[in-house]
Amino acid sequence: DADVTQTPRNRITKTGKRIMLECSQTKGHDRMYWYRQDPGLGLRLIYYSFDVKDINKGEISDGYSVSRQAQAKFSLSLESAIPNQTALYFCATSDSRELNSPLHFGNGTRLTVT
Amino acid sequence: DQQVKQNSPSLSVQEGRISILNCDYTNSMFDYFLWYKKYPAEGPTFLISISSIKDKNEDGRFTVFLNKSAKHLSLHIVPSQPGDSAVYFCAASAEGTYKYIFGTGTRLKVLA
Numbered sequence: 001d002a003d004v005t006q007t008p009r010n011r012i013t014k015t016g017k018r019i020m021l022e023c024s025q026t027k028g029h030d031r032m033y034w035y036r037q038d039p040g041l042g043l044r045l046i047y048y049s050f051d052v053k054d055i056n057k058g059e060i061s062d063g064y065s066v067s068r069q070a071q072a073k074f075s076l077s078l079e080s081a082i083p084n085q086t087a088l089y090f091c092a093t094s095d096s097r098e099l100n101s102p103l104h105f106g107n108g109t110r111l112t113v114t
Numbered sequence: 115d116q117q118v119k120q121n122s123p124s125l126s127v128q129e130g131r132i133s134i135l136n137c138d139y140t141n142s143m144f145d146y147f148l149w150y151k152k153y154p155a156e157g158p159t160f161l162i163s164i165s166s167i168k169d170k171n172e173d174g175r176f177t178v179f180l181n182k183s184a185k186h187l188s189l190h191i192v193p194s195q196p197g198d199s200a201v202y203f204c205a206a207s208a209e210g211t212y213k214y215i216f217g218t219g220t221r222l223k224v225l226a
Contacts, residue, residue, distance in 0.1 A: 040123075
């Protein structure tokens, strides 16, 4: 979904480094999410935010932090990257104006921690 | 504890035949269910959804069936096409949470 843009698309970093993944959207949605995908484990929720002042932990938030800088921007940080954080990361949005609003995903960031 | 389960990691189907993908859930508070399709190097794309007040929802070649008593949903694709080859994820959300829990995915291969 081109309306949800993730940068970078690929990143290789070393153990112990701080890294930030960025997400911006032009859909005008207020809800934003970060998921990671691992082989055999599907998509797991890391953090989610329903507006600029609302941040919630998901299923696997340990080792991650987030910042909702504006309604359109939601970034994910790894303060000290470790190899088991190697995964595909997806940002998603949904619209609170719809009773049942599906998630709209970006194209992902492939992160490798060596 | 896996609240949403897709027990078949992969499925192969002949072009033109029906593809049936299955999903089970354990949380009785889930009331909204979705299916996503994912191609390599792309994000998941929303396919079809169903609310717990219904037992069937249809959109073109795609139909989702919900059996609340069995805590089971399925996605039927008829007729299957080679372009349907992708990984399919089911997801569920409980009312008021707006938090979506995903299954582990099923890789569908449609053979020409």
